[in-house]
Amino acid sequence: MSELPTQTHHRVCHLCEAMCGLVIQTQDNTVVDIRGDQDDPLSRGHVCPKAVALKDIHEDPDRLRKPMKRIRTVAGEYRHVEIDWPEALDLAADALATTIERHGVDAVGAYFGNPSVHNYGMLTHQRNLFRHIRTRNRFSATSVDQLPHHLVSLWCFGHMLLNPIPDVDRTHYFLMLGANPLASNGSIWTVPDVRKRLKDLKARGGKLVVVDPRRTETAELASEHLFIRPGTDAAFLLAIIHVLFRNDRVNPGVLADFTDGLETVEQAVADLTPEWASPLTGINADDIVRVAHELADAEAGICYGRMGVSTQAFGALCQWAIQVINVATGHLDKPGGSLFTLPAMDQVVNTNPGGFGRFASRGRGLPEFNYELPAVTMVDEITTPGDGQIRLMFTGAGNPVLSTPNGRALDDALETLEFMISVDPALNETTRHADVILPPTSPLEHDHYDIAFHNLAIRNTARYNPAVFDKPEGALHDWEIFSALGERVAARLNLEPMASVPPDRLVDAALRGGPYGDDSEWQLSIDRLKAHPSGIDLGPLNPSCPDRLQTPDKRIRLAIPEVLEDIERFRRDNAETSDSYRLIGRRHVRDNNSWMHNHHRLMKGKSRCHLLMHPDDMAKEGWQTGMTVAVHGRVGSIEAELQGSDEMMPGVISLPHGYGHARGGTVGEIANQHAGVSCNDVTDEQFIDALSGNAAVNGVPVTLSACS
Ligand SMILES: Nc1nc2c(c(=O)[nH]1)N[C@H]1C(S)=C(S)[C@@H](COP(=O)(O)OP(=O)(O)OC[C@H]3O[C@@H](n4cnc5c(=O)[nH]c(N)nc54)[C@H](O)[C@@H]3O)O[C@H]1N2
Numbered sequence: 001m002s003e004l005p006t007q008t009h010h011r012v013c014h015l016c017e018a019m020c021g022l023v024i025q026t027q028d029n030t031v032v033d034i035r036g037d038q039d040d041p042l043s044r045g046h047v048c049p050k051a052v053a054l055k056d057i058h059e060d061p062d063r064l065r066k067p068m069k070r071i072r073t074v075a076g077e078y079r080h081v082e083i084d085w086p087e088a089l090d091l092a093a094d095a096l097a098t099t100i101e102r103h104g105v106d107a108v109g110a111y112f113g114n115p116s117v118h119n120y121g122m123l124t125h126q127r128n129l130f131r132h133i134r135t136r137n138r139f140s141a142t143s144v145d146q147l148p149h150h151l152v153s154l155w156c157f158g159h160m161l162l163n164p165i166p167d168v169d170r171t172h173y174f175l176m177l178g179a180n181p182l183a184s185n186g187s188i189w190t191v192p193d194v195r196k197r198l199k200d201l202k203a204r205g206g207k208l209v210v211v212d213p214r215r216t217e218t219a220e221l222a223s224e225h226l227f228i229r230p231g232t233d234a235a236f237l238l239a240i241i242h243v244l245f246r247n248d249r250v251n252p253g254v255l256a257d258f259t260d261g262l263e264t265v266e267q268a269v270a271d272l273t274p275e276w277a278s279p280l281t282g283i284n285a286d287d288i289v290r291v292a293h294e295l296a297d298a299e300a301g302i303c304y305g306r307m308g309v310s311t312q313a314f315g316a317l318c319q320w321a322i323q324v325i326n327v328a329t330g331h332l333d334k335p336g337g338s339l340f341t342l343p344a345m346d347q348v349v350n351t352n353p354g355g356f357g358r359f360a361s362r363g364r365g366l367p368e369f370n371y372e373l374p375a376v377t378m379v380d381e382i383t384t385p386g387d388g389q390i391r392l393m394f395t396g397a398g399n400p401v402l403s404t405p406n407g408r409a410l411d412d413a414l415e416t417l418e419f420m421i422s423v424d425p426a427l428n429e430t431t432r433h434a435d436v437i438l439p440p441t442s443p444l445e446h447d448h449y450d451i452a453f454h455n456l457a458i459r460n461t462a463r464y465n466p467a468v469f470d471k472p473e474g475a476l477h478d479w480e481i482f483s484a485l486g487e488r489v490a491a492r493l494n495l496e497p498m499a500s501v502p503p504d505r506l507v508d509a510a511l512r513g514g515p516y517g518d519d520s521e522w523q524l525s526i527d528r529l530k531a532h533p534s535g536i537d538l539g540p541l542n543p544s545c546p547d548r549l550q551t552p553d554k555r556i557r558l559a560i561p562e563v564l565e566d567i568e569r570f571r572r573d574n575a576e577t578s579d580s581y582r583l584i585g586r587r588h589v590r591d592n593n594s595w596m597h598n599h600h601r602l603m604k605g606k607s608r609c610h611l612l613m614h615p616d617d618m619a620k621e622g623w624q625t626g627m628t629v630a631v632h633g634r635v636g637s638i639e640a641e642l643q644g645s646d647e648m649m650p651g652v653i654s655l656p657h658g659y660g661h662a663r664g665g666t667v668g669e670i671a672n673q674h675a676g677v678s679c680n681d682v683t684d685e686q687f688i689d690a691l692s693g694n695a696a697v698n699g700v701p702v703t704l705s706a707c708s
């Protein structure tokens with residue numbers, strides 16, 4: 001055993017939405033132990049296998065520590081070489097300013113990926129650069145993910161971040177669609193230790209019903225699992241609403257005083273019977289009626305849906321129907337139902353409510369949301385000539401070549417750009433196209449306050465932790481990169497630069513001015529949180545309506561014309577049955593989208609990138625486990641190893657996303673050894689939720705063939 005002194009650090013894990021508290025032991029700048037923080041009021045000591053990867057991320061020899069510039073060798077090939085920070089920042093800022101001078105701001109495209117929401121400095125300081133570049137060509141992972149949630153919250157509750165959060169610890173009945181929290185650890189629902197919480201629900205006599213085309217880990221644990229044909233959840237949900245009205249189960253309680261539109265909804269679902277929904281969904285009409293009654297009759301109940309019902313062709317319709325059900329049953333804004341949070345840094349008050357359709361994309365006319373265009377049209381905006389064409393692409397904490405539909409087309413399109421800049425610690429499938437890569441410090445080298453996910457948590461808590469390690473000399477945090485670029489671009493364009501205030505100061509001001517700040521008994525500030533490194537519990541979620549509503553009249557709006565019209569699109573699309581296989585996604589607790597495949601500890605064991613198929617379908621095709629099968633979509637084909645599994649609904653196949661490494665020009669030895677294939681080489685940028693513009697990466701029609 002080493003004689004070196006051990007230091008103990010408290011840290012919140014930022015890798016997924018669960019915000020688990022960690023206790024990290026270090027010796028001489030090395031992590032020697034990571035475990036759950038028993039004193040964290042939210043996570044209560046829970047961690048998943050990814051927590052220890054914080055050490056692996058920090059120590060990863062393939063993580064970029066210096067900026068990289070892409071050069072062309074004499075042999076005509078591209079390669080990345082290290083350069084100094086001043087040169088890299090100048091190069092990037094110069095390219096941005098020159099592009100704007102020549103072609104206007106819309107010639108700059110930007111894509112921000114998922115970790116940008118988990119990195120608080122990135123959230124606070126993106127605007128230090130982008131306030132000078134108010135381009136229409138902004139994209140993010142939101143539109144391959146939770147866009148329908150935001151849109152429905154904006155429409156019904158008046159703010160895109162007013163998302164009702166399932167109060168799992170006090171509920172009696174939980175109807176869950178298209179979510180697998182046992183693998184994902186919860187989403188739009190910060191719920192560390194979810195397995196225990198769901199088990200507790202069952203132990204106190206409550207019921208968990210999971211609706212999913214695959215019998216997932218969560219479905220295994222549930223009281224009941226219903227298979228559903230991908231993309232048909234809207235029928236199931238609309239039929240539930242029909243039953244609630246027909247069988248006198250609509251009982252909004254106090255919500256009735258400030259809810260508009262229930263009568264219109266009743267008319268809209270008048271003929272959407274369980275008998276109509278049953279052949280579409282594959283769920284018995286009797287089961288639909290029973291589930292509707294059980295939920296309505298429960299003392300406290302939740303209807304919740306996540307990726308499987310957002311990233312499908314009727315994502316917004318599904319998310320709307322879910323909120324209608326929560327209101328109609330009176331379960332919204334009630335303990336044990338779904339409630340709004342009141343976080344210490346109140347994003348609902350601090351940010352604009354969002355907006356929809358104020359402009360449309362040049363190429364396909366797809367609507368903006370919150371000044372972002374749908375990611376499914378990024379390639380069109382890069383490749384379609386004319387005013388507003390993207391000439392320079394900026395990516396931050398994203399890997400859209402692997403994470404957006406028809407990733408191969410984007411892979412090609414990025415090569416046609418005049419310039420590309422990436423703020424990212426990885427040289428991966430996306431950043432390999434960048435002329436300059438600007439790598440930030442590692443997570444353990446900067447402090448953290450979770451600005452985004454306290455907003456979505458099952459309890460109101462607050463937690464701030466300083467960096468575990470000092471910043472290496474010369475390195476820059478994400479926020480410092482954005483500030484430095486912003487200053488340089490402003491200087492070039494003769495604009496006023498934005499003050500660069502460190503994120504902890506901004507959060508301190510927000511905490512002190514927030515609901516638990518200077519005017520409250522809590523007196524929250526960064527200093528106070530430093531004195532409580534495991535976090536402070538601010539209590540369970542409380543009813544807050546109608547005050548908390550952000551609609552101008554403080555009323556819930558349910559009769560949304562765009563959504564009601566979308567019911568007709570659903571009917572049209574489902575008028576004919578098709579016999580093609582439907583491809584859906586799959587998450588595993590050791591994966592995290594595309595970016596944690598370079599760590600041996602998470603990758604050891606059997607490959608996870610295989611195609612699951614029901615044994616009856618395999619028998620029909622004459623196929624066996626272990627053989628290679630080609631999956632063909634409109635935009636391309638991939639080959640994957642087949643594995644029979646009665647977890648799958650017949651007619652449905654499943655493949656995880658985020659694989660497809662080893663493309664050349666990337667750095668990531670272990671990831672490239674576990675390359676797998678990218679299911680987004682088959683998913684289709686034209687297969688979308690036409691109402692919201694969100695990608696439909698689930699329920700994609702595909703054909704299959706055996707590989708000889
Ligand atoms: N078929 C299919 N496609 C999907 C999904 C699916 O279920 N099926 N899921 C979708 C969803 S929900 C999401 S959120 C997206 C995710 O899609 P993206 O956000 O585009 O992809 P990630 O794999 O999360 O890429 C993360 C990148 O951020 C970098 N990174 C990590 N931490 C930091 C940091 O602190 N600072 C900076 N600057 N960079 C950092 C990593 O190196 C990596 O390059 O994928 C979507 N795509």
Ligand SMILES: Nc1nc2c(c(=O)[nH]1)N[C@H]1C(S)=C(S)[C@@H](COP(=O)(O)OP(=O)(O)OC[C@H]3O[C@@H](n4cnc5c(=O)[nH]c(N)nc54)[C@H](O)[C@@H]3O)O[C@H]1N2
Pocket residue numbers: 016017114145177178179180181183184185186187211212213214216228229230231232233306307308309312584585586587588589590591592593698699
């Ligand atoms: N380990 C791990 N954790 C993660 C991530 C990760 O990649 N790995 N990613 C993080 C991110 S960015 C996100 S957004 C969250 C996502 O969190 P979740 O939404 O909980 O995660 P998924 O596993 O994608 O669950 C989607 C479920 O929908 C089902 N499904 C597919 N199509 C349909 C359909 O048409 N109808 C219904 N009812 N179900 C359908 C799938 O079978 C799957 O079980 O996870 C986060 N946490």
Ligand code: SF4
Pocket residue numbers: 013014015016017018019020046047048049050051185192
């Ligand atoms: S569940 Fe999420 S937050 Fe918790 S340890 Fe795992 S990755 Fe980190």
Ligand SMILES: [Mo]
Pocket residue numbers: 114141145
């Ligand atoms: Mo996501």
